Amino acid sequence: MRGMFARRAVLAATGAAALGAAGLGARAARAQAGGTVNFIGWSAAVDQVRAQISAFERATGIRVNYENFPWAQFRTALVTRLVGNAPIDVSWISDAWLPEFAEAGWLAPIDDIPELMKYNAEAAEYCTQSMRYRGRQYGLAYYGDHMSFMVNAELLQRAGIAAPPATWDEVVEASLRIKRQGIAEYPLLLSLAADTWLIEFVSALVFSHGGRFVDERGEAVMADPARGAVRAARFLREAIHTHRIVSPGAVETAEINGLRAFGSGAHAFAIVPTYRIRALNDPSQSQAAGRIRLALMPKGGPEGTNETCGWIRFYGMTPGAKNDRARRERAVRFIEFFGGRDTAGNYSMQKLLLTDLGLPFCTLPLNEDPEVQGFWTRWAGEGGGAVIAAQSARTRKKDVISPWFGEWVETANQAWQSVCLGRAEPEAAMRAAAAKWTELRRAFR
Incomplete structure (x- = not known):
């Protein structure tokens, strides 16, 4: 192999x-x-x-x-x-x-x-x-970058929401409030197209739900309900089909299209690569310029963390x-x-x-550089640089990177999409992804 x-x-x-x-x-x-x-x-x-x-x-x-x-x-x-x-x-x-x-x-x-x-x-x-x-x-x-949780501060203010949600349950609650007031039809924007970005998006959700795909020995734990991947998948399914706070079209939304949609000002919350903050707050590129702010990744469930997924x-x-x-x-x-x-x-x-x-x-010392701080203040607002630094300290690498990653991620993407489309239960989808991982890992040995 x-x-x-x-x-x-x-x-x-x-x-x-x-x-x-x-x-x-x-x-x-x-x-x-x-x-x-x-x-x-x-x-x-x-x-x-x-x-x-x-x-x-x-x-x-x-x-x-x-x-x-x-x-x-x-x-x-x-x-x-x-x-x-x-x-x-x-x-x-x-x-x-x-x-x-x-x-x-x-x-x-x-x-x-x-x-x-x-x-x-x-x-x-x-x-x-x-x-x-x-x-x-x-x-x-x-x-090096990571997935960030971003909010449209103006939409939150219009809905009477004083601060960004700290948990995914609060995101649901705030989204339903925004939806009831007619401010946004789908307050939470997620880009869930089956492309190379999908693993970063779902990893951020899994990590913030206190989960992992594999354990320290490299064995699949993504099908274990106690590890967070199943909880993250259930959150996605309910966000789309139960609460209707995420558009059903999210499964066809590529990262760049999600960026444009969030920049249009039609959504209150989104998971977005951090480097996109400049484009989102640039008046020449975004209708929502000046309104987008960052917050720590919300915690999911009883084992939730503020962790997110990073890449380099x-x-x-x-x-x-x-x-x-x-x-x-x-x-x-x-x-x-x-x-x-x-x-x-x-x-x-x-x-x-x-x-x-x-x-x-x-490089951590650059966080103290006045020009770097000024850059983040300009594009992420007052305190934006501190949020980015705090989130970076709570960032994890993708735990599925392996020689067989390219083979496995195709099955994993299909599993996540089947959940989002309502065609598979979260448990069954994660079992399929886990089985493929185990098959490839054993073959590689």
């Missing part, structure tokens, strides 16, 4: 990407002799990355050979190059790919490199855990770079400059990504 997962990754690569790999290999091989770091990212933050590269080159005298690809093609292009042994030193990696890439031998652990490991002391715990697999750490974070993207080093002394030294300096502190001692890249693009960070 291990071999099957690796072959699946390899076969995903296209012939066109393979030709691109050959071109990259030739260029990188020529550049390597001159002391160059070969870095691949996806087509995001390109201007910011180039600015940081210029700063890195000036500060270190090391050149950077930078290429990027659209997100939709990035994984395929990267796998092709890794399989072809292209001389890549550092690349951006999604936390969802880590187990598969580590098993395939495409990433090198960094936990024996003190210059990089020292940054764990200043990073959010969920970020560090998201870069660990089988006890080894594989990178430093590019950015990180800088990973290839074994080829690590095993060559000169390449390793350059790669370490690059990763530290981009994922840690620069040569002036500043978290310059993380701060730039926030202030330019609104992307949150993993």
Whole structure:
């Protein structure tokens, strides 16, 4: 089964990407002799990355050979190059790919490199855990974010609700009040389309209901009513079909469409990625601008917590770079400059990504930076930065990330959608997801 997962990754690569790999290999091989770091990212933050590269080159005298690809093609292009042994030193990696890439031998652990490991002391715990697999750490974070509970303060005021709900029961109660007053037909907005975002949305609900999908040993507990996944599924079903506070169309609402709907001002509550707060409070992008505020994720049931789901993207080093002394030294300096502190001692890249693009960070000291605080005050309101920091401290990585995650999540998405459509009881849906997890986990062994 291990071999099957690796072959699946390899076969995903296209012939066109393979030709691109050959071109990259030739260029990188020529550049390597001159002391160059070969870095691949996806087509995001390109201007910011180039600015940081210029700063890195000036500060270190090391050149950077930078290429990027659209997100939709990035994984395929990267796998092709890794399989072809292209001389890549550092690349951006999604936390969802880590187990598969580590098993395939495409990433090198960094936990024996003190210059990089020292940054764990200043990073959010969920970020560090998201870069660990089988006890080894594989990178430093590019950015880290989590699902946030957001409210439309104006709609709450119109309904006479003084403060954001603290529990999911209170969310139901407030939503019904808003609905009865004719302020909003579906006060709670959830984006539940069966796409790559769904696992983050439902994980936030499961964690806030005191639940887990798997236990510390990696065994499925999602079908256990005492673990919260069943309670979260029941909450969803009742919100849609009993209380009618969530639109039945939520099962077809993708994250970007949910963002637009919440920005229209038609909903009072929503679960939204934190980085979207800037767009929601930007008058040029949102009709509800200036009214959206953040609150801690509501607690669900007797075992409820304020926990939510987080995810990261990180800088990973290839074994080829690590095993060559000169390449390793350059790669370490690059990763530290981009994922840690620069040569002036500043978290310059993380701060730039926030202030330019609104992307949150993993580095805790930046919470005290006056410019960072000013950014959050501008876009999240007074005290918004403190809420984000408090929620980050209550954020957990997805506990289902594994070499078989891509196989399992298809079944899990179907299970959650069947609950939302009223076609399956929460218990039966979670049993189906648990059975698939157990099947894949046993096969992998």
